Amino acid sequence: MNAETAETARMASSSGTDLDTPDGQASTPQTGRRARIIWGTEEDPEPVIWAWEDDGRDLTEEALSKMRIPAPFGRIPSGTLAIAAGREGTGKSSFGIWLAAQITRGTLPGSFYGEPRRVLYVAVEDSWKHTLLPRMIAADVDRSMIGRFDVIVDKDTEMTLSLPADNALLEAEVIRHGIALVVIDPLMSAIGEKIDTHNERNTRTALDPLARLADRSRAVILGIAHFNKGNGSDVASLITGSGAFKNVARSIFGFARDAENGDRVMTQVKNSLGRDHHDLPSLAYAISDAIVETKNGDTHVGKFSFQGMADASVSEVLGSTGPGYRSSDAEAWLKEYLEENGGSASSADTKKAASEEGISTKILRKARESLKVVITRDGYPSETRWSLPPPDSEESVVPSRAQSGPRARGARLGTTGGPRAQQGGHDQSGTPHPTPSDSHSQSPSGGVVVQLNIPNRAPDGAA
Template sequence: MPDTPDIPPPFDQPAPALPEAPTHHPGDCRCDTCTLIENDLRAKEEGPQRRLTLTPASSISVRAVRWLWEGRLPLGSFTLLAGREGIGKSTVAYTRAADLTRGRLEGCFYGEPKNVAVAATEDSWAHTIVPRLMAAGADLDRVFRIDVTTAEGFDGELVLPSDMSSLGALIDSHGIVYILLDPLISRLDGSLDSHKDGDVRRVLEPISKLADQCGVLIEGLIHVNKSTGGDPLTRIMASRAFVAVARAVLFVMISPEDEGVRLLGQPKSNLGRTDLPTLTFTIESERVAVDEAGEPVYTGKVRWLGEIDQSIADALSDTDSGEDTRTAVAEAADWLEGHLQANGGVDESSSIKQAGKRAGHSKDALGRARRRLKITCDSSGFPRKTWWSLPGTQSDDQSARPSLESQPTAPTAPTAPTAPTVLPLEPLGETS
């Protein structure tokens, strides 16, 4: 007999019971079922969850580096300006901000005045910051103080990362291109430990991302510690994450050869050169206004002196050197000045070093002495020779140097037609 096919039960038969939904066991149960229920409830309470996606590199458009300050500070980055307290790093920062408001800063905004914003707590705006901006010739209508009002209606301070989204909105609405955090440490959430890499990165990496997304430069001022050695990056206080996250680091210090002179160098630049010349400057007092009571208002002003080929690392090593080294440099400077004066103010570099060696001065001491005396170096002729000249001698007394016309020159190949010269834009004048 053929098999009888399966016949479904009549519809009036009761359907099989569904499995019971898992229930939370009483007490502090840690079984798999209870864990799943707790995770599901927590997810519903927290709302949308984080998710991961993959973006192919081929879909990302490449961009050239744009420099807020040509060759030194890249736009769209987080950077540091480090140095001891009281040596002029804030004055340098406000001078740069002033130049931006007038279109005077060499870089992508040269000739185009821009807006800047400042979050500062150590210095008074009325007594210090505004006078410094005035001394630097800033357009004060383009400099904005970042003010904070708490949810309770009280005055507060900028706190990162809590105020990150609000800061981004201000950047867009006011056309800000440069934000100065003075000092940086005071802007970090108080619950974070500035000596722990993880805590610091949780703040700085979002700041760096904000700078990139908004196309601005965010610069933090930071102090240095009391360590010694030639590496300026190890002297920056707190966690190494500050240096690691920053795309560029500028460093201000007192010149080891002249306590009245300051040095501004660049020990780190991820997107540019690190062999840029070190800038020298002094801070001079200047009267900028008379207050409502008729009292004169004075402040410090940067006066740029020029460039030197000594790196910040070398300058720090010189600072750490002992009294014997400083004495040797002073003696070499006295000898070098006398030697050049006896030779009409100019002599060939190799001759100087040979004569100095016979007089008992090392090559290193002569090099430091040259920088101390602000002796200029100029190469010319074929084969090329380098000449050392006392200040003013090269321009005022060319007779001391052998004529270049009497020296053989290297043959030159035919040159291509010369391109038309493009003159730089003139700095903008003061506005009323």
């Protein structure tokens, strides 16, 4: 034993750590805790398995062409905690029932497609017989594949799930029945009464074990959550309770209803294991009236259905304090503004005019991308200009990572995520081609082509 090893052993001994364990790992006899290290070469990487992989079936061809990314794209990974949040009456619980229907019928695009799977529903606020079961019938849930999860104490007293105390009970049933989805509605009410849900560390004592349960069983756990009384537009920050709810979940969906026109919209605001959530389309949805027959008469319930791509995001709906401009309105305004200026205007003037019109920077950017506006820089000093693309020209705009419209399948990606830039030199036929610096480059703000037409400057001292 060399001096360094001896000193390490002496320090471990003084701290109560035993280095002479059978596997050579350090342990602390007083607590039974021991260290474990798994080196990076001991495990192989694996792809994410998506329980819900949106294939764009709810979108029109026109909407698909405007998307920044091609379908399909993952929304909910298997074996994770997801959150559906919104204000009262927006339809977040109806979304949970919609998801349950798809999984029990094997129609959800993703890893469960074509294989009907069982679902557990933890109902805390709504009546199972009067509210949830009629909604499930209207949504075409396979009733033989969905079960209400209760906790029984004192022989026949029904209790609701309490986390983390009942985690073992829940996991045992998830594994026994091969459950693919657990809906907890609402998640906050299932947190143990002794846990301070406004303290992140306290809340994590309930949510972290729940997330590990999902990971071990590969089931999706969908927690329904309410917004707090705040007036902001950041969906994740509006979830009632501590930041643990938004931090532990791997995917978060916001739901909102536009008070002005009644439109409903769902926006994914977190997608930790997949594509940037900003690139995922917001979806419009409807809650239509459905009549369900019962033994004691008919009952009216709401039925959730997607209606295609939404014109606005949940944040835009929440942040709207007046009439304002939505994406479709701003697109019409921008097209008219550029046409009135001969099809081209300076970027600064366009942004200023849009601001005076009450169009936000974010909405203006979306309108620019949707119209496939071409950005050019001319002269010295250079001036940035926005121009409408030539009519009926498919080659007027070269797609970039942030540009509307899907990338061709099989296209190679560079380190920035966009189509790999062609380097200067010659192609396989021997034909020279320019470098990106003297032809086209991608705009860092997305959705456009930058054409550099700056004239060469003479070197200092040259004639």
